[in-house]
Amino acid sequence: MIRILICDDEGIVRQSLEFIIQKSFGDKCEVESAKNGRMAIELTESFHPDIVLMDIQMPGINGIEAMQEIRKENKNIVFIVLTAYDKFEYTQKAIDIGVMSYLTKPINRDTLTETLRKAMKLVRERKEKVRNDLKIKEKLEVVIPMIENGFVYSVLFDGPGKEMNQNYRELLNIDTDYGYAMVIECGDELHKGVLSNTLGAGIRLQKHYMVMREMLKETTGGIVGALMANKVIVLVPSELEKEEYDERVVKIDNIRGMLRKLEQQLDLKFKAGIGSVKRWNEINESYQEA
Numbered sequence: 001m002i003r004i005l006i007c008d009d010e011g012i013v014r015q016s017l018e019f020i021i022q023k024s025f026g027d028k029c030e031v032e033s034a035k036n037g038r039m040a041i042e043l044t045e046s047f048h049p050d051i052v053l054m055d056i057q058m059p060g061i062n063g064i065e066a067m068q069e070i071r072k073e074n075k076n077i078v079f080i081v082l083t084a085y086d087k088f089e090y091t092q093k094a095i096d097i098g099v100m101s102y103l104t105k106p107i108n109r110d111t112l113t114e115t116l117r118k119a120m121k122l123v124r125e126r127k128e129k130v131r132n133d134l135k136i137k138e139k140l141e142v143v144i145p146m147i148e149n150g151f152v153y154s155v156l157f158d159g160p161g162k163e164m165n166q167n168y169r170e171l172l173n174i175d176t177d178y179g180y181a182m183v184i185e186c187g188d189e190l191h192k193g194v195l196s197n198t199l200g201a202g203i204r205l206q207k208h209y210m211v212m213r214e215m216l217k218e219t220t221g222g223i224v225g226a227l228m229a230n231k232v233i234v235l236v237p238s239e240l241e242k243e244e245y246d247e248r249v250v251k252i253d254n255i256r257g258m259l260r261k262l263e264q265q266l267d268l269k270f271k272a273g274i275g276s277v278k279r280w281n282e283i284n285e286s287y288q289e290a
Helices: 011-028 037-047 063-073 091-097 109-157 162-171 198-206 209-220 245-266 280-289
Strands: 002-007 029-034 051-055 078-083 099-104 178-187 223-228 231-238 269-274
Touching: 002 011, 002 037, 002 109, 011 029, 011 109, 029 037, 037 051, 037 063, 051 063, 051 109, 063 078, 063 091, 078 109, 099 109, 109 162, 109 223, 109 231, 109 280, 178 198, 178 209, 178 245, 178 280, 198 209, 198 223, 209 223, 209 231, 209 245, 245 269
Parallel strands: 002 029, 002 051, 051 078, 078 099
Antiparallel strands: 178 231, 178 269, 223 231
């Protein structure tokens, strides 16, 4: 169902437009109306219209101001301007807002219905695009971790070789020549740097892996490998060949903060090792350091 909001300060205009829409489209549309710009803005927040028929000349908040405010919160609403003039001073501003069409009063019924059909088609196309984008995103949520793990394995364990490494880098949009490795391990307890029950902790971490992965990506922006026993390897791209001491201190503090959050959420203990920045073909050295 398409939701349409009519905004006009003349009651007879609102009623006429609503009558035409209901007669032409029946239960395909749900219609609400507002008598001024302020009411239109408020209704948009609760009604969530797909199409807005907006009168330009209204007392108080005029049509342009109302559309500007509505557009801030919803980029996809289709605006159709209602005006009593063939040409009006707000034309450029209306174009900037992204108005689809202009209807001159008195509004012809056939013109209105044809314009609304075009607007509805545009709404359906946009909704279909959103659905398709979500489907693609869902598929990528499954595929990208596999690609990232393939890259980690390829770089560290010299699997498919240099050409395959470059292919992974292109797929993952890695355009830096440098990076560093980080290794994170979990256990039940951490005593003098030694983790206990690492096998059992790794099994328990498995079901929380995606939570850990998202935290790692948010904190480091790195490429996260799969969980291996109780260990996760992260490769973090770096713009510079060497990092300053202060930068490394900040990096370590951020990782410590992230590990504390993980410990609170997952009831496990963690420790991390961070290697130095290396070229990608030398990243195994950073991994050994980590």
